[in-house]
Amino acid sequence: MQNLGLYFRHYRLLCFAQNLIQKNTLNYSTAYGSIDVFSYQIISDGYSKNDLKSLRPTSNLINDVTKRHFTVAENKNSVDLSKLSAQELDNMLLELHKLNKDKELLQCISECLNKKVMIGKDVIKKLFRDYSFNGKVNSVEHLRTYSSKVTPALYEKNGEFLHYSAKVYCMKGNSQKGLSILNDAYKKHKNLRAFYRIILKELIHDSVMNRSEASMVTFKKYVLELSNTWNDSYPLVCFWHACWKSDWFSDQMLANELLEVSESLQNIIKEMASTLCLTVLKEYNEDAVTRLLQTLLKYKMMNEYTQVLHIFFNFKLKNKDIRGCMEILRNCEALGVTLPTYLQRQFIKILIGRKDTDKPIPTKTDFKLKF
Template sequence: MLTRLTSSGTTTVAPGSPKGLQRFQNYIAAFLWPGVSRQQRKASTQLDAMDSFTNELVSRKTQQWEDLHGTLLKQPNAEAGTTTKNGNSFGQSVGLMSKGMVSDLKAMRSPQLGLDIRSLSQPQLDNLLLATLEIKNKVDFLYLIRQCVRWRQLPSNDVFISCLKYLSTMGRVQQLESLAEVCRQVEHPFASTYSDLAPFKAIALWHNGNSDVALMTLHRGYNVSVNTDEGRRMIRAAFRTIIDETLEQKSEAVLVSLMEVARAIHIESNDIFVLACVWKQCFASDWFCDQKSAGDLFEHYKELQQLVERRASPLCSSFLSHHNVDAVHRLIEVFLHHKQREACSSCLRLLFNYQYLRKDLRACAEIVKSCSELDMPLNELQNEQFLSLFLDQTDPLEPTAGTGNNNTSQYKTKSFQYKF
């Protein structure tokens, strides 16, 4: 039997009771491991010190943000050129602040940001958005975008374009939809210029894997966007991006959908541009199925034949810049098949220049022979270049003596005496 002394006397505790057993175990533990209780008290002391340090650190960061926030909002109605007490413009102050806060922004995320853009002027909002874009601060950038949507306050056009492009690369379709709604409500010119931001939403959908919806979005917005130069440039750039990535990923299903959209745009708007972009990428591809698709398009659309003929030189130069000589050879064959002699002659001259710079005598000889058979002679300079290469001489164009350091060098042509 265990006994316990109390103020009223001695109290007996039954051995089998829970309280008695717990006290007995505590006595045994204290006798066998006297250091345990001391370690527990020490750990408790360490936890208290850590909590105190954490609270102090959080308070310090909060106070730092409040000081910066208060400084920013001291001049809510300041203009773009307003200077601070130190003589710096507001844009410079924001720029310096954004660079100095790079390490602290990770600890000051929304909803702790607490900045109300209604107190900012247009230049101030532009500078804040550009600062977050510069350091790729997605969290604070999205917070500012939500503020713009909430209070229907949009940045200037150039900054707005940068924000829309960044949102499209991130695949933020919802934010783009909200900004498009704000543009309609405040009658912003972007609502009509970009057809409710169709190019940006299409790229965002494309990055999210919704290729069919992206193509449908571009198709719906194409007729409206092409009415202005800026809208036409942006929506065509979106089409080119999708076309290039489709051919790089070798997606047959997406290529079929893309051709359907291109044909529909040609029928509705009489615009051959999208079809021409699809044709170019398929024609330059190394895959036979893509080349076959390009051949079918070229045979079916007379407008495409005329466009390619007009742009033969830039098209050939583009292929040669990527060292795609095979595409140039096939392009020459296409021009010969459709009796487009002027375009064919232009490609032959460009191909000769390319091979001459590489000092490929055999390729140059074949080009000269083909030009002779086709009655498409090279110019005099190229003939002399071929002879120089054949005779293993230097370039026939040599700088004249006495040019010195003049910026405009004068050249003379070597004279050749033909013996045949």
């Protein structure tokens, strides 16, 4: 009887606890209610213990996203950025950038400017690179203002970050202003000229790929100015090379115009003729080789013309292009150019070993020299 009484007391205590939970259910917060519903769905759907383990990464992902949202999107307005550690500040800015929250990010940079808070140089450079590539002029100029006031040493060391201003304007479509900025930077920061050449090469490639006629004319003007004023022909060669390789007739004509007005470019092409030929043949761009031969013949560079012709003939032999070899031989006869003996022997061996029923292997483009 004593044990039975103890049982009933425990039973009444259990019922009391159950009624208390039911009465207070409506007082639960929305967050706890959501968790209860989620838990109930898992139980009611009959998930096993292994199934629950597979759900944990998703739950963690939701928690991570929520945590990032409240930390980055909301706390930035309530947290004093000057009290954050350098790592926390950099992570917050990178997170805003990752979420494409440019407005909030620029507000943070403005606050850092007002309070003289240092942002990591790697973060600054990443923001500069991405904003300039995407043509976001205001963001780039905002960063330049911050850098000039808060990190003046970094600002001066990187040439006032003018190359990013030049790039952002070019990517935005205003090549005239972008190249004008880069030209001024080239004059002002002599120690960074090698770096500016690389930037200009990238901009030239983008301009040729985007087929902007106005930009092409602008680039022609500036590469010639750099070559004539500062005796720096690297941008000129890069621009000529991009136009020469292009499949567009207008670009090819622009390459010819550059050669006509620049004697220094002619001399460089003369020295690089064999290398240029080998480079484009790796890409099977036979049309470019034909144009190079025409250029060498036009400016009476016969030694270089002969070298390129030998390289081209050897290329045709390796590809068993009998028709192409015959075209080259005819042009050699007309121009008085002699092929090396070993190339002639190889060609004869191919002719002897070739049956009448065999057809020549077709090439990408028929070789035709027209002078």
